[in-house]
Amino acid sequence: MAHDLRWPQAPAIYQIYPRSFADSNGDGIGDLPGITSRLEHVAGLGVDAIWLSSIYASPWQDGGYDVSDHRAVHPTLGTMDDFDALVDRAHDLGLRVILDQVLNHTSCEHPWFLAALAGDEAMAGRYLFRDARPDGTQPNNWISQFGPPAWTWAHQRSQFYFHQFLACQPSLDLRHPEVKAAHREQMRFWRARGVDGFRFDAASSYLWDEALTDNPVAPDEIRKKNTGEIFNPFTFQHHLHDMLPDDAATYATTLREWAGEDAWLMGEMTEGVRSYELAMEFSTPGRLDAAYTTDLPANCAGPVAIADLLRRADPARIVGWLSSHDQPRHGSGDFAQAAFLAALMAVLPGPWLIYQGEEWGLPQPGLAKDEVTDPFDLLYWPDGPGREGARVPMPWNADDPEFGFTAGRPWLPMRWNRADLLAAVSVSGLAATYRDLIHLRRKQGWASGRVLISDHGDDWLTLAMQTGCGCLNAWFAWPGATLKPPDASDAVFAHGQRGDYQVVLRHDDTKRT
Numbered sequence: 001m002a003h004d005l006r007w008p009q010a011p012a013i014y015q016i017y018p019r020s021f022a023d024s025n026g027d028g029i030g031d032l033p034g035i036t037s038r039l040e041h042v043a044g045l046g047v048d049a050i051w052l053s054s055i056y057a058s059p060w061q062d063g064g065y066d067v068s069d070h071r072a073v074h075p076t077l078g079t080m081d082d083f084d085a086l087v088d089r090a091h092d093l094g095l096r097v098i099l100d101q102v103l104n105h106t107s108c109e110h111p112w113f114l115a116a117l118a119g120d121e122a123m124a125g126r127y128l129f130r131d132a133r134p135d136g137t138q139p140n141n142w143i144s145q146f147g148p149p150a151w152t153w154a155h156q157r158s159q160f161y162f163h164q165f166l167a168c169q170p171s172l173d174l175r176h177p178e179v180k181a182a183h184r185e186q187m188r189f190w191r192a193r194g195v196d197g198f199r200f201d202a203a204s205s206y207l208w209d210e211a212l213t214d215n216p217v218a219p220d221e222i223r224k225k226n227t228g229e230i231f232n233p234f235t236f237q238h239h240l241h242d243m244l245p246d247d248a249a250t251y252a253t254t255l256r257e258w259a260g261e262d263a264w265l266m267g268e269m270t271e272g273v274r275s276y277e278l279a280m281e282f283s284t285p286g287r288l289d290a291a292y293t294t295d296l297p298a299n300c301a302g303p304v305a306i307a308d309l310l311r312r313a314d315p316a317r318i319v320g321w322l323s324s325h326d327q328p329r330h331g332s333g334d335f336a337q338a339a340f341l342a343a344l345m346a347v348l349p350g351p352w353l354i355y356q357g358e359e360w361g362l363p364q365p366g367l368a369k370d371e372v373t374d375p376f377d378l379l380y381w382p383d384g385p386g387r388e389g390a391r392v393p394m395p396w397n398a399d400d401p402e403f404g405f406t407a408g409r410p411w412l413p414m415r416w417n418r419a420d421l422l423a424a425v426s427v428s429g430l431a432a433t434y435r436d437l438i439h440l441r442r443k444q445g446w447a448s449g450r451v452l453i454s455d456h457g458d459d460w461l462t463l464a465m466q467t468g469c470g471c472l473n474a475w476f477a478w479p480g481a482t483l484k485p486p487d488a489s490d491a492v493f494a495h496g497q498r499g500d501y502q503v504v505l506r507h508d509d510t511k512r513t
């Protein structure tokens with residue numbers, strides 16, 4: 001049966017981190033044929049699309065977000081034929097395909113950067129190289145989002161270059177005509193191969209103040225709001241000059257032109273203080289469809305965080321999510337909590353992003369220092385956010401020594417709890433709850449709902465939403481909440497009635513007052 005692959009409003013999207021999804025050839029690293037072989041599981045959840053984290057050629061110093069060829073598949077992940085087969089299979093299963101676009105920077109092994117280091121001035125112009133100040137220090141006070149200075153000395157040119165992430169990720173000048181042309185063509189290249197949408201990596205970092213003005217110190221009220229880790233000095237600054245809201249948001253119109261009107265587009269906003277405001281600017285009509293920020297996961301979608309989202313943004317344009325390849329898994333081993341949070345994400349209007357394995361309630365695995373390969377984790381070891389734990393491969397089969405992920409040795413150790421996995425996939429396990437919620441969300445029109453009323457305390461939240469099927473009244477009570485949800489007998493979905501983490505979702509003809 002041919003599926004209608006036009007985009008629904010507020011899609012449910014399943015994020016796949018390719019190195020960690022499924023390995024087809026026993027080298028211990030997930031790959032594209034592995035993904036293709038497991039897409040039935042994803043389609044079985046009822047989601048609308050998959051988002052593949054970076055699949056491009058890369059030295060993998062930043063897990064694929066250090067791209068050395070934006071139009072080539074990483075050879076360890078497979079070939080272009082494998083990619084085409086993956087897209088075909090996804091489409092056959094009714095899944096749209098979203099690819100990452102890492103436009104903000106390249107790998108330091110990208111041919112442009114290598115040429116720039118070798119003295120090619122035209123290529124150097126595609127990045128931001130600057131002389132040192134007379135005292136030999138960096139051109140200004142900008143700090144990388146990973147903490148250290150955003151400038152690294154390139155002795156080959158006797159100049160500093162700018163990078164907003166690792167030193168091996170030189171930032172591109174996205175105003176440069178040839179950079180723009182290359183980005184436009186690469187997006188067209190992937191669209192012509194059947195790609196249905198893009199996720200724009202680090203979109204809030206795209207443009208900077210060309211005068212290279214120092215960022216001011218973050219005033220207390222701003223610093224308090226910074227969502228970054230307090231040990232990372234990035235939060236000490238107010239990022240007025242290295243993350244320009246106005247220009248950068250206008251750039252989204254250009255992205256839309258390049259991607260095409262029928263593409264579904266989401267942008268990543270990593271500026272901790274104005275994230276929702278930037279997200280709104282990036283997603284006005286004619287720009288991106290939605291944006292995501294780290295506010296919800298950073299606060300595990302608590303009632304205060306949800307209220308803040310509803311106050312500051314149109315939730316229809318904010319992606320609801322809790323875990324990713326960057327964010328420690330929100331699973332705590334408590335399925336009751338996991339189902340509760342899934343219901344909350346399902347009810348919020350706007351797109352819903354589900355990270356591979358959260359449908360099984362996978363918790364964040366611990367890794368020893370000598371097992372970790374992510375330089376960001378190692379920079380702050382053992383106090384950092386621990387990104388790599390979330391990248392521990394997927395356990396497909398509780399009975400298999402390597403959990404059905406690989407016939408070889410997985411690139412990160414897999415120490416999943418086998419009994420929990422069996423429980424998660426049982427008839428009424430967590431995976432079935434995800435399936436039900438994804439189905440209800442679309443069928444009952446929650447995905448395109450509009451919040452009419454919301455109220456909250458520290459441990460409870462209520463919502464009244466206009467949906468495709470009338471009014472949805474939702475009660476969420478965290479453990480020990482003072483609010484008791486009403487009787488669940490006529491609920492469309494209820495959970496946790498005999499314990500903590502209670503949800504009642506009820507459709508009423510009239511709105512709750």
Ligand code: NOJ
Binds near residue numbers: 165
């Ligand atoms: C966000 C990506 O998700 C993350 O993995 C990466 O390190 C940074 N952007 C830089 O590309």
Ligand code: CA
Binds near residue numbers: 023025028029030076
């Ligand atoms: Ca492999």
